[in-house]
Amino acid sequence: MxxxxxxxxxxxxxxxxxxKEPFAxxxxxxxxxxxxxxxxxxxxxxxxxxxxxxxxxxxxVEDAGAVNPGxxxxxxxx
Amino acid sequence: MxxxxxxxxxxxxIAVRIIRTARELGLRTVLAASEPDATSYAAELADEVxxxxxxxxxxxxxxxxxxxxxxxxxxxxxxxxxxxxxxENAGFARAVADAGLTWVGPAAGAIExxxxxxxxxxxxxxxxxxxxxxxxxxTPADDADAIAAEVGFPLVVKASSGGGGxxxxxxxxxxxxxxxxxxxxxxxxxxFGDPTVYLEQxxxxxxxxxxQILGDGERVIHLGDRDCSLQRRQQKVxxxxxxxxxxxxxxxxxxxxxxxLGRQCSYRGLGTVEFLYDPVSHEAAFIxxxxxxQVEHPVTEMITGLDLVREQLLVARDGRLRLxxxxxxxxxxxxxxxxxxxxxASNFLPSPGTLSRLDWPGGPGVRVDSGVVTGSTVAPFYDSxxxxxxxxxxxxxxxxxxSIRALGEVRIEGVKTTLPLLQAVLSRSEVRDVVHSxxxxxxxxxxxxxxx
Numbered sequence: 001m002x003x004x005x006x007x008x009x010x011x012x013x014x015x016x017x018x019x020k021e022p023f024a025x026x027x028x029x030x031x032x033x034x035x036x037x038x039x040x041x042x043x044x045x046x047x048x049x050x051x052x053x054x055x056x057x058x059x060x061v062e063d064a065g066a067v068n069p070g071x072x073x074x075x076x077x078x
Numbered sequence: 079m080x081x082x083x084x085x086x087x088x089x090x091x092i093a094v095r096i097i098r099t100a101r102e103l104g105l106r107t108v109l110a111a112s113e114p115d116a117t118s119y120a121a122e123l124a125d126e127v128x129x130x131x132x133x134x135x136x137x138x139x140x141x142x143x144x145x146x147x148x149x150x151x152x153x154x155x156x157x158x159x160x161x162x163x164x165x166e167n168a169g170f171a172r173a174v175a176d177a178g179l180t181w182v183g184p185a186a187g188a189i190e191x192x193x194x195x196x197x198x199x200x201x202x203x204x205x206x207x208x209x210x211x212x213x214x215x216x217t218p219a220d221d222a223d224a225i226a227a228e229v230g231f232p233l234v235v236k237a238s239s240g241g242g243g244x245x246x247x248x249x250x251x252x253x254x255x256x257x258x259x260x261x262x263x264x265x266x267x268x269x270f271g272d273p274t275v276y277l278e279q280x281x282x283x284x285x286x287x288x289x290q291i292l293g294d295g296e297r298v299i300h301l302g303d304r305d306c307s308l309q310r311r312q313q314k315v316x317x318x319x320x321x322x323x324x325x326x327x328x329x330x331x332x333x334x335x336x337x338x339l340g341r342q343c344s345y346r347g348l349g350t351v352e353f354l355y356d357p358v359s360h361e362a363a364f365i366x367x368x369x370x371x372q373v374e375h376p377v378t379e380m381i382t383g384l385d386l387v388r389e390q391l392l393v394a395r396d397g398r399l400r401l402x403x404x405x406x407x408x409x410x411x412x413x414x415x416x417x418x419x420x421x422x423a424s425n426f427l428p429s430p431g432t433l434s435r436l437d438w439p440g441g442p443g444v445r446v447d448s449g450v451v452t453g454s455t456v457a458p459f460y461d462s463x464x465x466x467x468x469x470x471x472x473x474x475x476x477x478x479x480x481s482i483r484a485l486g487e488v489r490i491e492g493v494k495t496t497l498p499l500l501q502a503v504l505s506r507s508e509v510r511d512v513v514h515s516x517x518x519x520x521x522x523x524x525x526x527x528x529x530x
Contacts, residue, residue: 009430009458011134017268018136042419042428042462064134066114066459 002052004074006067010041012048014063022063023047028056036074039067054078079180080395081156085110085149086124088160089139090449091465092371093120096158099387105156110148112138114457119450128152133459139163142170149179156180156394158387162461165370166193182394184347184369185295191343192367196238196276202364205339207351208331210363212278216259225277226255232280235262239270241366243312248280283515284354286314287321287362289336290378291349292389294399298340300333301378301386302408308503310426310519315496316503317374317414319381322474323512325360332362339367348375348390357513373416373466376447380412380470411474413481418462421494423529429494430458439487443470443480456493464495478504498528 006012014022014037024036035047036056050056057075061067083106086096097107097120109115109124114133121127128148131138138144140163149157157174159165159182168189174181183189192198196215203209213225215238226233226249235258237245245266249258259275267273286309290301305321306314321329336351350372355362375386384406393399420426436452448465450456456464469484471477485501502525508514519525 011459019271020268041458042430042460044428064132064137066133 001057002050002054002076002078003072004036004048004050004076006039006048006061006071006073007069008039008041008046009068010039010066012061012063012065012067012073013038013040014059024056026056026058030054030056030076048073050074050076052076052078079397081180082106083108083152083154083156084182084391085128085145085152085154085157085179086120086160087139087145087149087157088163088165089115089118089120089460090463091447092160092373092449093118094123094449095447096160096387097123099385099391100158102385103388103391105391108148108152108154110139110145112459114455114459119448119454126152133457135163135460142167142173145170146173146177149174150177154179156182158182158391159370161370161373166368168193180394182347182390184345184349188343188345188349189369192349192369193241194238195236195241195366196274198367199276199278199364201343202335202339202351202367205335205342207335207339207364208353208362210279210281210354213276215274215276222255222259222277223252226252229277229279232282233277234280235259235275236278237262237266237270237272238274238276239266239272245269281354281356281363283358283517284356285321285514286352286365286516287324287332287355288350288352288372289332290372290375290386291336291340291345291351292386292393292399292401293340293345293347293349294393294397295344295346297399298337298345299399299401299403299406300337301382301384301406303329303333304374304377306374307514307516308509308519309516310499312516314374315416315519316500317377318474318477319377319412320408321355322411323357324355324362328355328360328362347393348372348386354516357515373463374414376445376466376468377412377414380445380468381408381410382406383409410470410472411477412468412470413477415467415469415481415485415500416463416496417465417467417488417490417500418496419456419464419493420462420496422496422499423494423527425527426496427494428458428462430456431493432456433490433492435489435491437487437489438465439467439484441480441484443477444484445469464490464493467500475510478510499525502528
């Protein structure tokens with residue numbers, strides 16, 4: 001199991017835009033370096049990437065939820 | 079329509095600004111606040127606070143039902159939207175009016191008209207406002223190549239539903255046109271839900287000037303002009319009033335035609351007509367009109383002695399202007415500096431945190447509109463604007479000297495701010511001599527990466 005950690009404080013989004021598909025869903029196979037969401041800090045957006053390949057086990061933060069640096073955003077089963 | 083209790087549907091410095099004037103007018107205020115903002119400085123000043131949702135603006139400040147629900151739940155009979163968020167949302171303006179509350183702003187129809195940038199351009203032309211060479215809204219059936227050839231290259235493709243510098247693409251030669259149009263339409267659809275675009279002549283080295291208007295639906299007056307050319311990434315950094323180095327015939331034309339535009343669309347409340355001014359050809363032309371209170375309104379207040387929020391509330395309440403054009407006089411020169419929680423030394427990285435020290439300057443001609451006090455938390459969820467420092471003096475040169483003095487007195491600890499950029503900008507001869515353009519900050523490497 002590997003945790004994907006938020007590097008920044010802000011709002012976590014699972015979709016690139018409200019009417020778009022999510023970056024990834026629970027149960028998806030993801031590759032190292034793949035974006036699984038993004039964090040908005042003061043109107044600037046940064047993608048959140050997985051450092052490992054595996055199965056996206058679960059999200060620990062809801063869509064449009066607040067995050068702090070170091071918070072676990074999602075868990076990946078390697 | 080008379081009202082006694084005002085919902086302030088915003089946050090930060092502008093919420094504080096609105097609460098202050100409302101209190102002077104004897105109005106009770108309710109702040110619609112997100113959860114983290116329920117303990118903000120604005121919340122402390124408001125008579126009541128109503129929590130409208132969690133941190134994300136999409137789930138609080140942008141949620142029309144939650145904001146309107148806060149107004150009705152607390153017995154408010156008027157709503158002031160401030161700027162940003164729902165301030166230019168025609169559907170929200172209509173919902174407020176339909177609920178029997180007073181909307182402090184123009185009629186929904188005027189918001190819709192000006193929100194559609196190609197229709198707004200047409201309305202401006204009809205009122206005699208100078209516009210750049212350009213096209214109407216382009217449909218895929220139009221012969222874009224022929225229309226573009228008439229406009230001339232370089233040109234910009236603009237999204238009809240864009241605005242505020244968003245949804246604009248530059249085309250330098252004819253063979254790029256079709257590809258750029260396709261991309262611009264796809265982008266406009268994704269960003270604004272509307273693929274409509276139009277073409278407009280491109281002007282390099284232009285300045286941004288704008289006219290403040292105030293109307294009651296029948297009579298419309300102007301409150302002078304401003305210059306907002308000092309920008310970074312199409313976001314204003316420093317503004318001033320009056321616009322310097324603007325030939326008097328150009329000034330007269332934009333003031334008069336902006337007022338006429340307001341008259342022709344039966345404009346009620348405060349509005350800003352924005353222009354690009356080409357200092358080489360001495361031509362000013364319409365860009366867009368903002369149908370709300372503007373961030374930089376204090377520079378107009380400093381040179382007119384008026385309280386624009388008061389005038390806005392009085393027009394909404396009484397339905398008519400109490401001022402005539404000849405009541406408005408202009409004295410001196412004012413600058414506004416936006417103090418943002420961003421680090422200019424690290425590419426303007428946002429810098430949230432807790433303000434351990436916050437000392438503002440004083441002395442004659444110095445005003446601070448702040449959304450924070452010592453100990454305030456600067457949350458990462460919203461715009462980075464902390465406060466605005468506004469400085470007035472009788473002449474532009476003197477205002478620059480006073481501004482350098484005032485900026486030098488500011489002490490902020492706990493977050494990084496854009497103060498070093500503001501100081502560096504003011505010391506430039508280009509700014510003193512008014513030979514800068516809207517690209518000046520971005521094209522001057524010495525100004526980027528400055529640190530204290």
